[in-house]
Amino acid sequence: MNKQPSNTDISLKIVLVGEGGQGIQTIAKILTRAAFQKRYHVSYLPNFGTEQRGGLSLAFVQLSRSPIISPKFKTADICLIVSNRDTGRSRRYIGPMTHVVYDSGIVEERGIRAFRTVTSNVVPINAFNTTSTQLSERSFNIALLGMLTGLIDVELQTDIIRLMDEKFAKYYLKDTGLKSLNHKAFDLGLTLTKHA
Amino acid sequence: MKTSNKQQRNRKETAPRTASLPVPSFPRCYKESSKPHKFCPGCGHPITLHEIGMVVDELGIQNKTAFLIDIGCSLLAWDFFDIDTTQTHHGRTVPTAVGFKRAMPDATVIAYLGDGGGYAIGTQHLVHATLRNDPITVIIINNLTYAMTGGQMAPTTIEKQPPTTTAPFDRTPDVFGTNLKGPELVLHLAMPGAFVARTAVDNPLHVRMTIKEALLHQQKNKAFSFVEVLSFCPTNWKTNAQETFAWMGAFKETYPLFKTITGTNS
Amino acid sequence: MPRAKRRETKEFMQGNAVIAHAARAAGATSFYGYPITPSTEVFETWVQLCGNPHKPALSPVTKERLSYLQCEDEMASGFALIGACLAGKKAFTATAGPGNILMQDAFSAAEALRIPTVAVIMQRGGLSTSTVIYSQEEVTLTCFGGNGEGFRVVYSPSSLQDLYTYTLKSFNTAWKYRYPTFLLGDGYLGKMSGEVTRYPMLKREYVTPEPILLGPARQKSLSTNLRNCYDQEEEINSIIEQYRSDYARDSKAIAESESYRTRDAHTILIAHGIVASAAKVAVDMLRSTSARVGLWRPITLRPLDVPSLVSAVGNARRIIYIESALGQMSRLINDALIAYSETGKSFDLPAVRSLYAPALGITPTEIVEQVLKKS
Numbered sequence: 001m002n003k004q005p006s007n008t009d010i011s012l013k014i015v016l017v018g019e020g021g022q023g024i025q026t027i028a029k030i031l032t033r034a035a036f037q038k039r040y041h042v043s044y045l046p047n048f049g050t051e052q053r054g055g056l057s058l059a060f061v062q063l064s065r066s067p068i069i070s071p072k073f074k075t076a077d078i079c080l081i082v083s084n085r086d087t088g089r090s091r092r093y094i095g096p097m098t099h100v101v102y103d104s105g106i107v108e109e110r111g112i113r114a115f116r117t118v119t120s121n122v123v124p125i126n127a128f129n130t131t132s133t134q135l136s137e138r139s140f141n142i143a144l145l146g147m148l149t150g151l152i153d154v155e156l157q158t159d160i161i162r163l164m165d166e167k168f169a170k171y172y173l174k175d176t177g178l179k180s181l182n183h184k185a186f187d188l189g190l191t192l193t194k195h196a
Numbered sequence: 197m198k199t200s201n202k203q204q205r206n207r208k209e210t211a212p213r214t215a216s217l218p219v220p221s222f223p224r225c226y227k228e229s230s231k232p233h234k235f236c237p238g239c240g241h242p243i244t245l246h247e248i249g250m251v252v253d254e255l256g257i258q259n260k261t262a263f264l265i266d267i268g269c270s271l272l273a274w275d276f277f278d279i280d281t282t283q284t285h286h287g288r289t290v291p292t293a294v295g296f297k298r299a300m301p302d303a304t305v306i307a308y309l310g311d312g313g314g315y316a317i318g319t320q321h322l323v324h325a326t327l328r329n330d331p332i333t334v335i336i337i338n339n340l341t342y343a344m345t346g347g348q349m350a351p352t353t354i355e356k357q358p359p360t361t362t363a364p365f366d367r368t369p370d371v372f373g374t375n376l377k378g379p380e381l382v383l384h385l386a387m388p389g390a391f392v393a394r395t396a397v398d399n400p401l402h403v404r405m406t407i408k409e410a411l412l413h414q415q416k417n418k419a420f421s422f423v424e425v426l427s428f429c430p431t432n433w434k435t436n437a438q439e440t441f442a443w444m445g446a447f448k449e450t451y452p453l454f455k456t457i458t459g460t461n462s
Numbered sequence: 463m464p465r466a467k468r469r470e471t472k473e474f475m476q477g478n479a480v481i482a483h484a485a486r487a488a489g490a491t492s493f494y495g496y497p498i499t500p501s502t503e504v505f506e507t508w509v510q511l512c513g514n515p516h517k518p519a520l521s522p523v524t525k526e527r528l529s530y531l532q533c534e535d536e537m538a539s540g541f542a543l544i545g546a547c548l549a550g551k552k553a554f555t556a557t558a559g560p561g562n563i564l565m566q567d568a569f570s571a572a573e574a575l576r577i578p579t580v581a582v583i584m585q586r587g588g589l590s591t592s593t594v595i596y597s598q599e600e601v602t603l604t605c606f607g608g609n610g611e612g613f614r615v616v617y618s619p620s621s622l623q624d625l626y627t628y629t630l631k632s633f634n635t636a637w638k639y640r641y642p643t644f645l646l647g648d649g650y651l652g653k654m655s656g657e658v659t660r661y662p663m664l665k666r667e668y669v670t671p672e673p674i675l676l677g678p679a680r681q682k683s684l685s686t687n688l689r690n691c692y693d694q695e696e697e698i699n700s701i702i703e704q705y706r707s708d709y710a711r712d713s714k715a716i717a718e719s720e721s722y723r724t725r726d727a728h729t730i731l732i733a734h735g736i737v738a739s740a741a742k743v744a745v746d747m748l749r750s751t752s753a754r755v756g757l758w759r760p761i762t763l764r765p766l767d768v769p770s771l772v773s774a775v776g777n778a779r780r781i782i783y784i785e786s787a788l789g790q791m792s793r794l795i796n797d798a799l800i801a802y803s804e805t806g807k808s809f810d811l812p813a814v815r816s817l818y819a820p821a822l823g824i825t826p827t828e829i830v831e832q833v834l835k836k837s
Contacts, residue, residue, distance in 0.1 A: 032655060036474040045654040050499075050594055069621070070740040071654045074827035227685065259683075262548075262675050267691065274689040280675040282548060282688040284541060284571055291538035295494060295545025296675070298529065299553070303676055324534035 012152060015076040016059040017090045019083040020048060023141030028059035030167065031148060034159035035063045045071040056085045060093075063154060078151050082128070082144060084111050094118045101151060101196070105129035125196045131188060139185035146189020161186060223249025225258045227278040234272040238440065240339060240397035240427030241269055245276055247404035248306070248335075251411060252279065257304045262296055264289045266309035266318075268344045270337065273308065287318010290325050293332045304411055305332045312342050315351040315376045322382070322422075329387040331418040333410045336378055339429040340447065347432035351376040354450050357443060358433040377451065382422045386458040391421035393455035397428060398444050406455060413457075426451050470661045477625050478503030478556075478652045480660075481582055481645065484629035485554055486511050487663055489523035490580070492553040493530040494542040496561060499594035500649035501584035504556035505530070523663065526551075536561045540568020540579070547577045548688075550673030552633050556582035558649075560591055562600055562607070569642050570608025574690035576705075577674070578636035582629070582645045584652040587821040588787065596649035597821040598735055601790035604646050605764045613705050615643040615716055616764040618734040620742075622658040625651060628761070634669040639712045646763065648786075650736050650823060713765035720759040723749060724774045727756030729833060730812075732775075733784040734760050734791050737824050741784055744829035755833060763791065766798045772809065775799075780813040784829060788818050 014031075018024035025046045032044040043062040049055035060076075062068050075095035081102040091114045094100060100115050104124035116122050131143040142164070149160050164182060165172070172179045226249055235242045252258055258279055265273050267285030274283050284292050293307040314322050314336040322334065341358050342348040349360040353367050354375050363372055379394045386392060391413040395406040403425060410421035426447060430440045475483070481504045485493075493508045512528040513519040519528050533539040539555050546553035557565050562583050572579045586592060588599025606612040615635050617628040629645055636643035672678060679686050692698040720738075723745055724730060733741040738759040748755040758774040758781075760766055775781050783792035792814075803809050817824065817832040 029655065033474055036657060041657060042474065043654060043656045045650055047595055068656065069743050070826055071650055071656070071736070072740070072823040072825050074825040227687075259680055260676060264545075271689065271691050274691070275687040278685045280680055280686045282575065282675060283691060284544075285691075286537075286567070288537055288541040288567065288571075291533060291541040292545040292548070294531070294538075295542030295547075295553070296549045297545070298531065298542075299492065299546040299549035299551040300673065300676060303549070320534045321538055324538070 011065060012063045012078070012154065013073045013076045014061040014078045014080070014148075014152070015090060015093045016061070016148070017079065017081040017083055017086050018057050018144075019085055020055045020057045022057070022082060023144065024057045024059050024082075026167070027141065027145040027148060028061050030145060030160055030163045031152075031156070032061055032063070034156045034163050035154065037159055038154075038156060040064060040154070041066060041068050043068045043071045056083060056089070058090065063152075079115075080144075080148060080151065081112070081115075082106055084108055086111070088114045091115060091118065097121075099123070099151070101125055101147070101193075103127050123196050125192050127189060127192050130192060131185060134188065135181060135185050139181055142182045142185035143189035143192070146186035147193045148189075149186075150190040150193030157190075221250070222246075223253045225249050225252045225277050225279055227275055230275040233276060235269065236429075236431045238428070238430040238437065239269070240425070240429065241273065241337060243397045243400050244335070244337060244403055244425050244427065245273055247400055248308075248407055249277060250404055251408045252277070254408065255304075255411060257411070260302065261304045261306065262293070262300075264293050264296070264305070264307050266307075266313040268310040268312055268342070270308050270310050270313075271344075285313070287313035287321050289313065290318060290321035290332075290334060293334070294325055294328075294330045297330065297332050301331075304414060306411070307332060307334045309334075309336055310343070311336060311338045311340070311350045311352045311378070315378055322378070323385060326382050326385045326390065326420055326422070327387070329390060329420045331414050331420065333407075333414045333421045333423070335407065335410075335423045335425060337425050337427045338378065338451065339427040341429055341432045343429045343432050352378075352451075354447070357446075358429070375450070379422060379424045379454070383456065383458060386420060388458050389417060389419045390458045391417075391419065391456075392458060393422070394424045394426060394451060394453050395455075396426040396444065396448060396453055398441060402453070409455070424451075426453070470659050472657055472659045474655060475622070475658050476503055476653065476655045477622050477647065478584070479507040480622055480625045480658050481556070481629050481647075482507035482511060483660055484626045485580075485633070486522065486528070487660065488552065488630045488633040489521060489663065489668060490552045490554050490633060491521050491524060491526045491528055492546050492551055493555065494533055494539045494546065494553065495530070495555045495557065496533055496536050496539050498558045498561040500586055500596075500652045501556040501558045501561075501582060503652070504582050504584075505532075523668065536564035537567050540565040540581075541571070543579050543581075544568055544572055544575075544577050547572075547579055548673070548675045550671050550677060552580070552637065552671050554580040554582065554633075556584065558584045559586040559600070562603055566603065566607030569614070570610050571690055572642040573608065573610045573613050575688050576640040577642065578640050578671070579642045580632045580636050580645070581642070582647065585646065585648040593821065594649065595821075596786065596823060598648060598737065598786040599790060599820060600646070601763060601787060601794070604644050605794065611702060611706070612764055613641055613709050614764050615639070615641050616646050616762060617644065617718075618646050618761060618763050619651065620735055620738045620759065622651070622654070622656050626658055626660060630663055634667060635716060637669045637671050639716060641709075641712070646735065648736055709765065716762060717765045717767035718761035719767035719770040720757075720761060721770060721774045722757040722759065724756030724758055726754055728754040728779045729756070730775050730778040730781045731755065731757045731784055731829065731833070732759070732781055732792070732795060733757065734763060737784055737786055740824050740826045741829055743826035744833065747826060747830050748833055753833065760791070760795075763794060766794060768798050768802055771795065771798060772802055775812055776809065778812045780815060782833065783814065783816040783818070784824060784832070786819050786822055786824060788820050789816065792816060
């Protein structure tokens with residue numbers, strides 16, 4: 001056994017750590033659907049408790065150029081943390097090469113300490129506070145979608161925005177300002193990621 | 197599991213029809229091979245079953261009736277008729293009938309069960325079949341006791357009678373709560389246009405007319421029909437014939453006979 | 463592959479939705495159920511496929527109206543399903559965890575009466591209410607629930623594509639052999655989304671249902687009297703013996719398994735369901751280091767494909783059981799191997815090891831680590 005066993009099939013593995021109501025599952029679905037439409041092989045697996053709102057909510061996303069056989073993985077390439085409820089559970093999915101991005105307005109330092117022991121790639125983004133101040137608190141989920149889009153190397157931006165607009169089409173009809181708000185929030189998330 | 201018997205075809209022709217001969221009027225849809233039946237002497241079930249058979253004959257629905265029975269004494273009727281049957285338990289006969297009827301709307305579907313299945317362990321099925329106005333006929337035999345298991349307290353047992361092994365010092369409400377009145381419950385829940393009745397086996401003709409109306413209601417109005425048959429169980433009541441009928445009369449004060457089609461304001 | 467000739471569409475879909483679409487393609491016309499996570503989207507997707515109840519959509523197979531009923535509980539769902547099957551309709555339900563427990567009342571009756579019910583079980587965490595997420599802890603319940611002997615068919619799909627394939631198959635198996643048939647998935651498979659290829663059922667594969675009550679026998683003036691209550695112990699014993707011999711005969715045609723790179727393998731991984739998918743990736747990872755590892759995967763947990771099992775493990779030095787439960791699958795396999803050895807055929811059981819992670823997902827990497835671990 002000289003060679004290190006490896007699985008070259010999987011190209012991008014993402015775990016999103018949030019809480020119910022933040023739209024974690026929705027943005028994961030939009031991302032995977034956009035990638036699917038770009039002819040990637042994709043897998044999206046939600047993982048949450050019994051609460052409709054407020055409980056810890058995880059999403060496992062994979063994008064690949066070859067078929068994905070197993071929906072769950074040991075180590076993520078990207079881990080985005082926007083909940084203070086998780087002080088260690090998602091550490092299971094972190095390795096030395098994982099890029100951990102967390103919202104410094106939500107996640108306290110003590111919550112992130114466990115991750116720092118595994119990887120040095122830990123980056124804070126002050127997304128929640130920025131979004132709340134510049135736009136509105138309810139735009140945070142769209143800002144997250146923008147952040148996620150900025151975090152991945154895959155070029156999916158236009159597809160993601162299109163799917164987002166499709167998803168919100170019926171709300172746009174009721175609330176005429178919502179579309180431009182969503183686009184602003186998306187861009188804000190994207191910009192925050194780039195600055196980080 | 198499965199028995200198939202030749203229908204007693206042409207029975208009408210071969211049976212003696214001479215007016216001078218006193219021929220007992222057994223329904224043509226009886227399954228001859230299962231007679232004599234398995235019920236105790238004096239039981240109310242065979243009286244009710246006889247009347248169901250007469251109605252099936254009269255309406256000519258032997259080939260399109262599904263007769264579904266439950267656990268308890270009702271299951272002794274599993275091969276009583278030359279009619280297609282199946283048997284479940286614990287009141288699940290009602291949802292089985294619901295599923296069957298939805299899949300075969302032209303069939304006449306009867307769920308035949310006891311007061312345990314209908315009013316205790318399977319009450320929710322009766323409640324929701326009522327609420328949905330499912331076009332089936334539910335017939336519940338209320339003999340105020342769990343008969344097949346040997347005379348335990350039923351939801352319909354009243355304070356002093358009949359004696360039961362699980363409330364041997366009477367069903368006192370302070371300990372056991374009160375009794376359940378099925379048709380009254382159904383009346384309270386039913387959508388407009390449901391047929392609800394209580395009849396009693398001491399008047400077989402009344403049983404027959406009530407069940408006939410219920411089955412016609414299912415066929416014509418495509419609505420829920422519910423018949424409680426107040427019945428007797430001399431074996432567990434430990435009564436002789438005279439006492440049985442006397443008790444029956446008294447029980448009608450708690451369980452009065454009535455018949456109604458629910459109105460628009462229910 | 464005959465599938466190449468079919469009209470295929472590749473879609474991005476959630477596992478539970480895949481099942482509802484496959485059921486429609488299989489000719490199912492009705493669903494009876496009670497919502498429970500993580501199975502609920504099977505029901506919800508079926509409702510969408512039915513359309514407006516006043517103007518319901520038609521089955522693409524039978525041209526009958528599609529319908530559903532949200533029942534008052536799981537017993538009602540299971541028995542209404544039995545009712546629909548008695549009336550000759552391909553019908554199904556979906557449940558999980560505590561709902562699976564309640565529905566075993568009906569499945570036990572279906573086993574006794576040989577009713578071709580089809581049920582989707584999406585395993586959630588074990589030990590009563592537990593989590594709504596995932597486990598493989600409903601294997602024993604699904605295979606042997608109720609006071610019966612397990613005369614059932616239990617498919618354990620491993621992927622979204624399997625969900626489609628084996629949902630289609632479940633209805634045909636159920637109606638051909640008349641056993642209650644289960645599609646045993648889990649919360650991951652049900653809730654995950656990914657790509658799946660849908661295709662219509664071929665006519666020659668379609669098993670036509672007919673009414674069990676008020677069916678062909680009735681038209682010949684023969685009555686059918688079903689029951690599952692008996693007076694004498696000899697009476698029920700003879701029924702069970704009859705079922706046993708039927709099941710042994712039918713098992714040869716029903717049992718399915720997958721042997722993956724097992725031919726020269728010294729180590730055989732045994733896993734089912736979604737864990738088998740992870741194990742398959744692990745096999746490839748290990749093979750890239752020239753480790754002689756293979757996977758044997760039961761596709762049917764009931765009945766087990768014993769000849770294939772024996773040939774896969776017969777030459778191995780060790781087997782490793784991998785499951786998200788404490789040995790519910792491995793007990794089935796061990797029993798089968800012991801029963802096989804009782805037939806007098808020479809067979810040496812290899813060394814046995816296990817990776818049990820009750821109620822936890824298992825990743826390929828964890829399996830690789832387990833295989834490489836010095837015992």
